[in-house]
Amino acid sequence: xxxxxxxxxxxxxxxxxxxxxxxxxxxxxxxxxxxxxxxxxxxxxxxxxxxxxxxxxxxxxxxxxxxxxxxxxxxxxxxxxxxxxxxxxxxxxxxxxxxxxxxxxxxxxxxxxxxxxxxxxxxxxxxxxxxxxxxxxxxxxxxxxxxxxxxxxxxxxxxxxxxxxxxxxxxxxxxxxxxxxxxxxxxxxxxxxxxxxxxxxxxxxxxxxxxxxxxxxxxxxxxxxxxxxxxxxxxxxxxxxxxxxxxxxxxxxxxxxxxxxxxxxxxxxxxxxxxxxxxxxxxxxxxxxxxxxxxxxxxxxxxxxxxxxxxxxxxxxxxxxxxxxxxxxxxxxxxxxxxxxxxxxxxxxxxxxxxxx
Numbered sequence: 149x150x151x152x153x154x155x156x157x158x159x160x161x162x163x164x165x166x167x168x169x170x171x172x173x174x175x176x177x178x179x180x181x182x183x184x185x186x187x188x189x190x191x192x193x194x195x196x197x198x199x200x201x202x203x204x205x206x207x208x209x210x211x212x213x214x215x216x217x218x219x220x221x222x223x224x225x226x227x228x229x230x231x232x233x234x235x236x237x238x239x240x241x242x243x244x245x246x247x248x249x250x251x252x253x254x255x256x257x258x259x260x261x262x263x264x265x266x267x268x269x270x271x272x273x274x275x276x277x278x279x280x281x282x283x284x285x286x287x288x289x290x291x292x293x294x295x296x297x298x299x300x301x302x303x304x305x306x307x308x309x310x311x312x313x314x315x316x317x318x319x320x321x322x323x324x325x326x327x328x329x330x331x332x333x334x335x336x337x338x339x340x341x342x343x344x345x346x347x348x349x350x351x352x353x354x355x356x357x358x359x360x361x362x363x364x365x366x367x368x369x370x371x372x373x374x375x376x377x378x379x380x381x382x383x384x385x386x387x388x389x390x391x392x393x394x395x396x397x398x399x400x401x402x403x404x405x406x407x408x409x410x411x412x413x414x415x416x417x418x419x420x421x422x423x424x425x426x427x428x429x430x431x432x433x434x435x436x437x438x439x440x441x442x443x444x445x446x447x448x449x450x451x452x453x454x455x456x457x458x459x460x461x462x463x464x465x466x467x468x469x470x471x472x473x474x475x476x477x478x479x480x481x482x483x484x485x486x487x488x489x490x491x492x493x494x495x496x497x498x499x500x501x502x503x504x505x
Contacts, residue, residue, distance in 0.1 A: 153186060157199070159206040171197075175254050180225045185257040196256040211264040223265050230265045233391045239349050239368030242398045249395040255333055262392060263385025273371035273384060278304055278362055280374065289370040293319060293348065300374070304362045306352060313339050314407060318365075319346040327404035328397065332386045335379060338366075340401070353383045 153173040154164040167173070167188065174196075175187040186199040200207050200214060200222070208214040214222065229248045236243030250258065274290050281304045286297040299318040306315045313326040326339040338353040351366040355377040364375030366383055373380065391397055 156204050157186070157201055157206055158204060164206065177253055177257070179222070179253065179257070179261075181221075183222055183225070185254065187254045187256055196254075198254075198257050198260060211260045219264075223261075223268055226261055226265055227269075229392055230262065230269075230388065233388060234266060234270055237391055237397065237401065238388055239371075240347075242401060246398070249392060251393055255389075258389045258393065259382070259386055262389035263382055266385050266388050270368075271371055273366075273368075273373040275381060276372070276374045278364065278374050278376040281362075289367060289372045291370050293346070293367075293370070295319065296321070300365070303352070304365060304374070306363060308354065313352070315341065315352065317341070317343040317346065317348070318350070319343050319348050323407050325405065325407040328400050330387065330390045332383075332390055336377075336383065336386065338383070338387055338390070344406070351383075351387060353377075353380075353387075355379060 150167065150173040153176045157164040170191050171188050172191060173186055174189050176184060177187075178184050182203045184201040186201065187196055188199070189196050197209060199209060200211065200218075202218060202222075207218050211219060211222065229250065232243045232246035232248075236246055253261075271290075276287075280287075281301040284298045284301045287295050287300065289295065295318045299316070299321060302316055303318045306313070313329075314323055315326075316322070317324045320343050322343065322345055324341045324343055326341055328340050330338040330340065332338055332353075334356060336353050336355050338351050340349065340351055342349050349368065351368075352363040353366060353375075354363050355361055358377070361376060364373065364377055364380050364383055366373050366375075366387070368384070371384075373384065375381075375383065377383075
């Protein structure tokens with residue numbers, strides 16, 4: 149298979165032949181114009197590499213290693229594919245002229261093209277290690293957009309829970325909901341967010357080789373990249389390659405639901421259950437008036453069917469009066485002994501007896 153994939157390719161004016169031990173050719177695809185790419189894989193490590201071929205001649209093993217004129221011809225030919233995406237959905241609004249997509253190119257080759265094109269045509273992103281966020285310091289993006297103190301630290305503390313990812317925007321501090329989830333092969337997973345208050349698009353990217361590591365932050369309009377991942381500098385090109393491969397991304401983003409208060413449970417009334425009476429509880433006995441009425445009815449006495457005849461109206465209970473003044477201790481009231489019933493003479497004798505003491 150390797151020999152057939154190398155047919156017609158020359159290296160230094162000689163037909164391509166033996167490869168390094170352990171490497172084998174696995175794919176060959178046309179790219180654009182007279183350019184082709186051959187993908188190789190190391191059997192032991194599964195690592196992949198490319199040959200870039202122009203008119204049957206080997207030109208280099210990476211886009212960045214191509215001769216300047218060849219590299220310029222290749223990347224310029226990719227402008228119709230990448231420009232509408234880089235100037236549109238990557239960092240802002242979706243452009244209607246983004247109509248060209250490729251699904252035939254091998255992932256390794258397509259990533260090389262996207263990353264090299266982005267590095268050539270777009271401003272170079274400022275790269276900061278994610279450890280900067282530990283300080284919680286405020287920062288200003290290269291385009292002048294500020295990030296207040298503590299916001300980046302909070303953002304890079306985000307955790308995935310399996311549901312829709314909701315984070316606090318580093319620009320407005322408002323909650324934003326992920327619009328799409330982007331599987332960047334088996335290497336990483338990116339989430340696109342749009343902060344409408346600041347009209348800013350940013351991404352959080354998780355390195356799937358170390359999913360417990362904090363995510364990387366990418367702000368294309370900055371451009372700013374904050375990452376601890378070894379592959380962090382490659383993430384912008386991988387995201388651009390994902391857009392160029394998935395023609396349905398525009399519909400997915402347009403139909404994405406924005407953050408709503410009910411995402412945090414706001415406005416949802418809690419259900420209340422009425423207390424239930426168990427069968428073991430004894431039934432309450434009827435009021436005395438009702439019982440008496442039933443007795444009279446059973447004895448043949450006509451029963452008044454008016455409601456007021458069956459319901460005993462209790463007297464209103466007066467609420468105890470409370471004083472807001474401090475209570476003072478009072479001496480107990482004296483106990484007066486009642487005098488026996490005596491006549492006038494007896495009462496006078498008792499009175500005179502008190503004065504004699």
